[in-house]
Amino acid sequence: MKRLAGLISCFALLVTACGPTPQPRQPDLSELYTMAPRGPLPEGVKPTAYELDLRIDPREIRFGGKVTIDLDLDRAATGVWLHGQGLEIREVTISTPNMEPEDGIWRDVLKSGVAWIGFPRRLGPGPVTVAIDYAAPFDVNLSGLFRVDEQGNAYALAKSESIQARRFMPGFDEPRFKAPFDIILTIPESDTAITNTPEASRNVLEDGKVRIEFDRTRPLPTYLLSLAVGTFEKVEAPALVPNEVRDVSIPLTGYTRAGKGDDLSYALLMTEPMIEFFETSLGVPYPYKKLDIVAAPQWPSGATELAAAITYRESRILYGENSGPAARRALLSIHSHELAHMWFGDLVTPPWWDDLWLKEAFSSWATGIVLSEIEPEGGYELDAVADAIDAMNLDSLASARAVREPITLNEDIRNAYDSITYDKGLAVIAMVDSYFGAETFRPALGRYIQRFEDGVADSPDFFDVIGQETDEPDLTKAFRSFVERSGLPVITADLSCPENGSPSVALSQHRYKPLGSPISEARQWTIPFCLTAGREEETARYCKMINGRNTTLALGEEASCPAWIMPNAGGKGYWRFSLEDPQWATLAVNFPLLDGGEALTAVDSAMASYEAGEITLTSLMAIIEAGARRPENQVVTEAMKAYRTLVPLAHGDTDAKAGLEAEIARVFRPRLEALAASDDENDRILRQRLEAFLARQGNDAALREEFSNAARDYVGLETSGTSRILTSDDFSTALAIGMQEDSANFLPALLNSMEVIDDPNFEQAAAYAIGQNKDPALLDEILDLTMSGRLGTRENYRIISGQMDEAETRESTWDWLQMNFAEFLKVIPGQRPRSTPRLASDLCSTKGREELETLFELYGTLAPGHERALSEATERIDLCIAFRQAKAGEVQTYFARFAPEERDPAINEAQAEAEPSETTPSSSN
Numbered sequence: 062m063k064r065l066a067g068l069i070s071c072f073a074l075l076v077t078a079c080g081p082t083p084q085p086r087q088p089d090l091s092e093l094y095t096m097a098p099r100g101p102l103p104e105g106v107k108p109t110a111y112e113l114d115l116r117i118d119p120r121e122i123r124f125g126g127k128v129t130i131d132l133d134l135d136r137a138a139t140g141v142w143l144h145g146q147g148l149e150i151r152e153v154t155i156s157t158p159n160m161e162p163e164d165g166i167w168r169d170v171l172k173s174g175v176a177w178i179g180f181p182r183r184l185g186p187g188p189v190t191v192a193i194d195y196a197a198p199f200d201v202n203l204s205g206l207f208r209v210d211e212q213g214n215a216y217a218l219a220k221s222e223s224i225q226a227r228r229f230m231p232g233f234d235e236p237r238f239k240a241p242f243d244i245i246l247t248i249p250e251s252d253t254a255i256t257n258t259p260e261a262s263r264n265v266l267e268d269g270k271v272r273i274e275f276d277r278t279r280p281l282p283t284y285l286l287s288l289a290v291g292t293f294e295k296v297e298a299p300a301l302v303p304n305e306v307r308d309v310s311i312p313l314t315g316y317t318r319a320g321k322g323d324d325l326s327y328a329l330l331m332t333e334p335m336i337e338f339f340e341t342s343l344g345v346p347y348p349y350k351k352l353d354i355v356a357a358p359q360w361p362s363g364a365t366e367l368a369a370a371i372t373y374r375e376s377r378i379l380y381g382e383n384s385g386p387a388a389r390r391a392l393l394s395i396h397s398h399e400l401a402h403m404w405f406g407d408l409v410t411p412p413w414w415d416d417l418w419l420k421e422a423f424s425s426w427a428t429g430i431v432l433s434e435i436e437p438e439g440g441y442e443l444d445a446v447a448d449a450i451d452a453m454n455l456d457s458l459a460s461a462r463a464v465r466e467p468i469t470l471n472e473d474i475r476n477a478y479d480s481i482t483y484d485k486g487l488a489v490i491a492m493v494d495s496y497f498g499a500e501t502f503r504p505a506l507g508r509y510i511q512r513f514e515d516g517v518a519d520s521p522d523f524f525d526v527i528g529q530e531t532d533e534p535d536l537t538k539a540f541r542s543f544v545e546r547s548g549l550p551v552i553t554a555d556l557s558c559p560e561n562g563s564p565s566v567a568l569s570q571h572r573y574k575p576l577g578s579p580i581s582e583a584r585q586w587t588i589p590f591c592l593t594a595g596r597e598e599e600t601a602r603y604c605k606m607i608n609g610r611n612t613t614l615a616l617g618e619e620a621s622c623p624a625w626i627m628p629n630a631g632g633k634g635y636w637r638f639s640l641e642d643p644q645w646a647t648l649a650v651n652f653p654l655l656d657g658g659e660a661l662t663a664v665d666s667a668m669a670s671y672e673a674g675e676i677t678l679t680s681l682m683a684i685i686e687a688g689a690r691r692p693e694n695q696v697v698t699e700a701m702k703a704y705r706t707l708v709p710l711a712h713g714d715t716d717a718k719a720g721l722e723a724e725i726a727r728v729f730r731p732r733l734e735a736l737a738a739s740d741d742e743n744d745r746i747l748r749q750r751l752e753a754f755l756a757r758q759g760n761d762a763a764l765r766e767e768f769s770n771a772a773r774d775y776v777g778l779e780t781s782g783t784s785r786i787l788t789s790d791d792f793s794t795a796l797a798i799g800m801q802e803d804s805a806n807f808l809p810a811l812l813n814s815m816e817v818i819d820d821p822n823f824e825q826a827a828a829y830a831i832g833q834n835k836d837p838a839l840l841d842e843i844l845d846l847t848m849s850g851r852l853g854t855r856e857n858y859r860i861i862s863g864q865m866d867e868a869e870t871r872e873s874t875w876d877w878l879q880m881n882f883a884e885f886l887k888v889i890p891g892q893r894p895r896s897t898p899r900l901a902s903d904l905c906s907t908k909g910r911e912e913l914e915t916l917f918e919l920y921g922t923l924a925p926g927h928e929r930a931l932s933e934a935t936e937r938i939d940l941c942i943a944f945r946q947a948k949a950g951e952v953q954t955y956f957a958r959f960a961p962e963e964r965d966p967a968i969n970e971a972q973a974e975a976e977p978s979e980t981t982p983s984s985s986n
Contacts, residue, residue, distance in 0.1 A: 085139040087166055087179040097170045097177070098142055100469045101235060101413055106141045108233050109133050109188075114245040116270075117290045119208050119215035119252070125196030128230050134185030140166075144227035144234035145195075146174030146205075152194040155180050157187070165191065173471035173925065174227040174234065193231045202854050203361035204891030205229045206288060211318060211358035212819055216291030218357050218372070222365050223414065223474050225891075226283035237412035237517050239280035247272045248290045255289040255316060257281065257368045259351050276350060278368070280515045282410055287370035289355060294322040298329040304337055307346035317356040317379070320819070324379035325356055327389075328396055331435075335400050338431045343507035345514070348408045354378065358821075359853055361890050364395050366402030366424075373399070375821035385790030386742040387749065388822070394428050394444065401427035404510055412517040414474045418464045418544065419523060421478075422486020423506075429491075440743055443695040446632045446658045449488030450665045450699065452480040453637065456549045457573055457669070459580045460932035463547040464489070465520050472926035475892055488635040489543040495633040496589035496604065497536050505530035520544065535587070535606050542587040543635060548572045550586050550636045551669075552607075556644065558622030566592065566614045566626060568607060573637055575672045577943020579936075585610055591630035594623035595654055602630045625651045629666070632658025637666040645680040652687035657696060664688040664699045668706060672944060678955050689728050694747035697732065701754045708758055710945060710952040712868075717952065720959035725759035746790070753794040765798050772799025776810040792826030797833035804836040808843075812851075828856035832863015840870050844877050848888060858889040865900045875901065879912065882920050894924035898931040905941035913938070
């Protein structure tokens, strides 16, 4: 890769051979700081093997050991750059096949973990071995090798991705450096150790410890290393049996905390059909000697694809007797995603983080493919469309990044882990797959995997292989068009049916731009476009590759004029569309004839058109109401999201707020009642979402009382009526409403329950509920709670995020954050500081924007990598201001006419007192 040419040139000064020098002068720290690579390490050095020998006891506060790295230098050098962060280096020795070990020099250079090892003499080209003895404290903020206490037991866990392996071992912490590892762990004899390979041997020591050696791994980058030590319960599952692609059995094992083993059974049961699907689809066998499914206490992310030892947050992978249907689907989704990573990311790895999409987007896309195969009636393809819409919301910003965008700084790497990489990438893959056909695209993926097995591949490598294998030049053009450009297109479609001619649709494309957006540049995409046209009860699909700004799509010389058009057939395209108001109205009337994906994207495009000032509110509401009547839970959910976007605008007027709540009841209450007797899983999910929406945005008194009673009963408080039985799907809604209805009594009961109820789903929902507090009088106690150390770091961040969402507490929480920002950063997960500007996204005022910018002028150095989040947050504030100014009056006038004529005056007065100020609109829950 041709990156950081200047830094590499500086490095060349150190590595160019000028004859043997017994004791070369090592650069001082200021020289090293000037030359240090801020992004990728220089070319010319690569690790060929590691031996990692660590002593880990989760009950202690420190760990230590030795790493030995075999290097290959392609030129003579006086030292090498590598990674290590926050480590106490005790000894460094350097050797070669012709040189006995001699002392080397370690220098910490950059805060991002870039370090320098100086050799005792000029060495190379050829093999060099570096041995480093070191120690370090366990991390306390869920980064690197961290320790946690859960239910009286201690666990040590390594969160290596993306660049956190450097926090627990010196090494070459980049994805392109793949090498085999020999791992040796000395642990308490009572504990279990999990790594990427099976145990090879164990020796019991005299001090109550056991020394375990593991099989050598296949070539791995450091970010896929697994290290887990603790009192795990081991769940033996049936081995993965041989099949037409794989001729050996693979041991399958689960690991949980004590007493949670049964809750892992469902995930283990669903593992083999997923693995077999990927093997047969790609023609590549599962690549590792074993497969462990690890449910880790307090894992900081949803899951991480550690090779052959996939590690999950407990709430995402455990499935127990109180788990709801939405939890089951979420489990299947994340599990299939992580299993897909064994091929996309683990077996074939992107060389640098600008190609993160090659593992994350493909694993996200594969989720819908495998689940649709296993459960054909499950509607998982609509989940993928909904994910694409989530990406469009971020991609609508001028500050949005491209799927593949250069990353030059270590501090910016984690910003690539967003919905652009995951969900836009997924949508682009699905669009190409749909247009060119699965029979063309998918077999080529298997050959791509085979070609780069155990190696690395970047986007040009991928495009080259896929282009050769499919022989479809437009496929590669379309891929690159969407992957290498930020933003998304809007396709304006204008149906024409001349009396003496054939029907056609005039198409034009431009970049989507909401009201108030600074987007100005013209941009075009190569778009594999398809639309659906309806004639009476029949529909037809028409496709064309769009390469320019304007084109015309003919609908057949003999065809009659269609009654309506849907400019995104199947909802498979990553674009929004725009119609004239009469065509929107026609589409609303014919909404029952659309398929689920089309209905889903139509609701999104209508809402986006309104936010861009291109359609009337009347046209928007016709589409939203049509979407609310659809049978698919994803479409109805999208309709509810559209209402939530309007809620802050309506809440500026008492009558408008009452009218909006009345409209929500009119539109969605019949849907809820119609689902009362259904036991279908998707209907049950929709029922739960409708209840939550009606209770919270619709302010349904009966539902709020029902949820509140259930929450009070769950945390041991007296109730005023019969309680419903809560599933994990209900926890967040019920506990939040319980908090809002009686916060002063509910909060202490909730905190006590968190200490005695051993349920990760409950714990997560409880932190969310605390953040949903609407009582300003309780805010100081909640803010003190986040700083007290009583809760975990994930919970602290979630609570403050919630209080910034609530109109009643936002202003005071923001004042507190500005006063306590430096201390707040110390009590949240280590990967969260860069995201903290997003906490202020709902401020919606010029004053708030200025205060946000000032805060990060003062404290930005404490949150490395915050720049992208700051750009997004300030832009969202500006868009909020523009949207409010343009649409608040219209929304309030529209909904005020639906306000009930007679209401309790006390309610009117209470609502008026609770209205947010003009500069701080209420956000949706």
